[in-house]
Amino acid sequence: MLRYLTHRLLQGIVVLTAMSFVIYALIGLMPGDPIDLMISANPQLTPGDAERLRRIHGLDRPIVERYLAWAGAALGGDFGYSRAYARPVLDVLGGRLLNTAALMIGAFVLALSIGLPAGILAATRPGGALDGAINLVCFVLIAVPTFWLALMLIILFAVVLGWLPAGGIGTPGGGGLFDTARHLILPVLTLAMVESAAYARYARAAMIEAMRQDWIRTARAKGAGPVRVVLGHALRNAMIPVTTIMALGFGALFSGALITETMFAYPGMGKLIYDAVMGNDFNLALVALLFATLLTLIANLGADLIYAALDPRISYAAPERGARGRRA
Amino acid sequence: MRTLLARPASAGALALLALLIAAAIAAPMVEATLGLDATATDLLARYRPPSAEHPLGTDEIGRDVLVRLLYGGRVSLSVGLVAAVMAAAIGTLIGLTAGYFRGVFDAALMRLTDGVIALPLLPLLIVLAAVDLSKLGLPEEVVRAEQASLYRIIVITALVGWTTVARLVRGVTLSLRTREFVRAAEALGARPWRVMLVHILPNALSPIIVAATLAVGQIILFESVLSFLGLGIQPPLPSWGNMLTNAQEIIWTAPWLAIYPGLLILATVAACNLLGDTLQEALDPRREQKR
Numbered sequence: 272m273l274r275y276l277t278h279r280l281l282q283g284i285v286v287l288t289a290m291s292f293v294i295y296a297l298i299g300l301m302p303g304d305p306i307d308l309m310i311s312a313n314p315q316l317t318p319g320d321a322e323r324l325r326r327i328h329g330l331d332r333p334i335v336e337r338y339l340a341w342a343g344a345a346l347g348g349d350f351g352y353s354r355a356y357a358r359p360v361l362d363v364l365g366g367r368l369l370n371t372a373a374l375m376i377g378a379f380v381l382a383l384s385i386g387l388p389a390g391i392l393a394a395t396r397p398g399g400a401l402d403g404a405i406n407l408v409c410f411v412l413i414a415v416p417t418f419w420l421a422l423m424l425i426i427l428f429a430v431v432l433g434w435l436p437a438g439g440i441g442t443p444g445g446g447g448l449f450d451t452a453r454h455l456i457l458p459v460l461t462l463a464m465v466e467s468a469a470y471a472r473y474a475r476a477a478m479i480e481a482m483r484q485d486w487i488r489t490a491r492a493k494g495a496g497p498v499r500v501v502l503g504h505a506l507r508n509a510m511i512p513v514t515t516i517m518a519l520g521f522g523a524l525f526s527g528a529l530i531t532e533t534m535f536a537y538p539g540m541g542k543l544i545y546d547a548v549m550g551n552d553f554n555l556a557l558v559a560l561l562f563a564t565l566l567t568l569i570a571n572l573g574a575d576l577i578y579a580a581l582d583p584r585i586s587y588a589a590p591e592r593g594a595r596g597r598r599a
Numbered sequence: 600m601r602t603l604l605a606r607p608a609s610a611g612a613l614a615l616l617a618l619l620i621a622a623a624i625a626a627p628m629v630e631a632t633l634g635l636d637a638t639a640t641d642l643l644a645r646y647r648p649p650s651a652e653h654p655l656g657t658d659e660i661g662r663d664v665l666v667r668l669l670y671g672g673r674v675s676l677s678v679g680l681v682a683a684v685m686a687a688a689i690g691t692l693i694g695l696t697a698g699y700f701r702g703v704f705d706a707a708l709m710r711l712t713d714g715v716i717a718l719p720l721l722p723l724l725i726v727l728a729a730v731d732l733s734k735l736g737l738p739e740e741v742v743r744a745e746q747a748s749l750y751r752i753i754v755i756t757a758l759v760g761w762t763t764v765a766r767l768v769r770g771v772t773l774s775l776r777t778r779e780f781v782r783a784a785e786a787l788g789a790r791p792w793r794v795m796l797v798h799i800l801p802n803a804l805s806p807i808i809v810a811a812t813l814a815v816g817q818i819i820l821f822e823s824v825l826s827f828l829g830l831g832i833q834p835p836l837p838s839w840g841n842m843l844t845n846a847q848e849i850i851w852t853a854p855w856l857a858i859y860p861g862l863l864i865l866a867t868v869a870a871c872n873l874l875g876d877t878l879q880e881a882l883d884p885r886r887e888q889k890r
Contacts, residue, residue, distance in 0.1 A: 301730060411865070417824070418827050425850060430851060431854075522716075544722045563719050
């Protein structure tokens with residue numbers, strides 16, 4: 272187990288390092304550079320000054336060299352400042368991270384409590400009327416653009432019915448916990464609707480697969496009732512692939528959160544990344560993206576560990592090709 | 600093909616897609632027949648409700664919504680189709696290489712695939728869409744061209760959309776490379792590329808087609824959200840996504856404008872997914888036996 276864990280951790284570090292370089296290079300390719308922004312802020316800068324500033328800040332050096340300098344500082348805990356907020360990047364990220372966590376956890380729990388039962392119900396009688404109805408709903412929710420779903424929910428609940436606020440995180444000048452919760456309902460609902468469809472489909476597929484196994488027939492033959500067979504025997508085994516797929520779906524959940532946050536003007540990580548890219552806040556965009564990547568890698572590692580922990584048939588000693596292939 | 604038409608749902612999906620493609624192709628004719636102009640603005644006729652003159656009403660600067668939807672369909676559908684074909688080509692190449700050469704190639708390419716699958720793709724696409732093309736050394740007139748945003752979105756969505764094809768093709772290649780006909784070709788001295796393209800690829804076509812069909816829907820969704828965020832197709836070129844860019848400001852005055860483009864995206868993506876699922880069942884012989 273320990274060898275497996277170290278192996279996976281090393282792999283994660285390699286991926287993170289590679290991604291940090293890719294993201295660093297991509298951010299470098301965005302329009303303009305910090306000196307251009309200085310010029311637009313101070314028209315008295317001469318081209319000579321700009322050239323000198325570029326040299327002082329090292330912008331004339333090759334990208335690999337700049338990356339190494341940046342990575343060295345970052346490893347020492349120095350992630351630099353955000354241009355738009357004029358504060359250390361990590362300070363800006365902190366609060367946003369909490370908001371995103373509230374949104375993502377809320378949506379995840381809600382999606383799970385709708386999606387799992389729906390998938391299990393659909394799988395009890397594949398091809399039946401209930402299965403058909405659940406499939407249809409999932410089908411629509413998987414094909415719907417998240418931003419448009421958010422728009423429709425805003426039109427329905429904020430414009431037509433006027434029950435809920437159309438965006439933001441709280442009424443300016445107070446409100447309290449209840450007010451915050453009211454602002455969370457629509458973003459969480461949007462994200463949960465989209466996610467629950469995916470969870471229901473995974474759960475249905477895994478349950479149908481599990482119900483087909485020999486030991487289900489054995490359990491039935493031994494006199495176990497339908498509820499016990501489904502919940503006690505099939506579900507426990509179906510949960511193994513479902514848990515893994517859900518942990519691997521972290522990236523998709525984060526992408527969904529970005530859209531919902533942007534739609535509802537909800538100050539989270541996703542909106543932060545979008546605003547930073549749009550507002551040429553290079554440093555903030557870079558660190559926020561890296562952070563999102565890091566979280567995704569941790570979730571993936573979690574998926575592997577959960578899978579290994581739940582399924583006693585997986586051996587830790589040989590995590591190579593065989594185990595991977597079977598899982599796909 | 601017969602299975603596709605035999606089931607009402609997939610036949611419906613096929614008909615819907617055909618209708619949408621036909622409507623998109625016929626956009627200029629519809630424009631001429633109705634006596635409308637897709638680009639004509641009329642600030643005195645903003646937010647008009649549906650009428651005989653404008654069947655679906657007018658938008659925030661008085662353009663006809665129906666004609667713009669048809670032209671937007673041209674853009675969105677062609678992005679979906681072209682990018683899906685490109686993504687399938689990239690995925691096939693990677694899958695064939697990984698599955699045929701195995702070893703280090705396989706390990707590196709599959710880690711890459713796993714990595715791309717797991718990443719939060721939307722933030723990455725946002726950065727890719729914001730990249731300044733002139734910094735990549737592309738000539739100025741290419742960067743400034745009206746079509747630049749179209750080509751860019753096709754390339755970047757293809758760059759993230761190839762993973763499923765790669766995995767499937769690798770799987771098929773791994774199992775095919777030990778079969779007699781492949782061994783025979785190798786024994787006769789066929790070069791690796793010839794074996795892959797002539798002997799293995801034709802047998803891997805059905806999973807490629809399935810994955811590409813499903814990718815069309817996925818890519819249309821990516822295109823629409825990027826265009827909606829102002830990072831995809833740039834106006835005045837219409838796409839279903841960028842027709843919704845201003846929708847958030849008009850939901851109080853003209854909420855109906857926000858409905859049509861989204862419905863079309865939903866219908867197209869659902870039809871592609873349904874078609875992909877049905878194809879998968881039809882082309883996978885194991886599924887038949889289980890039923």
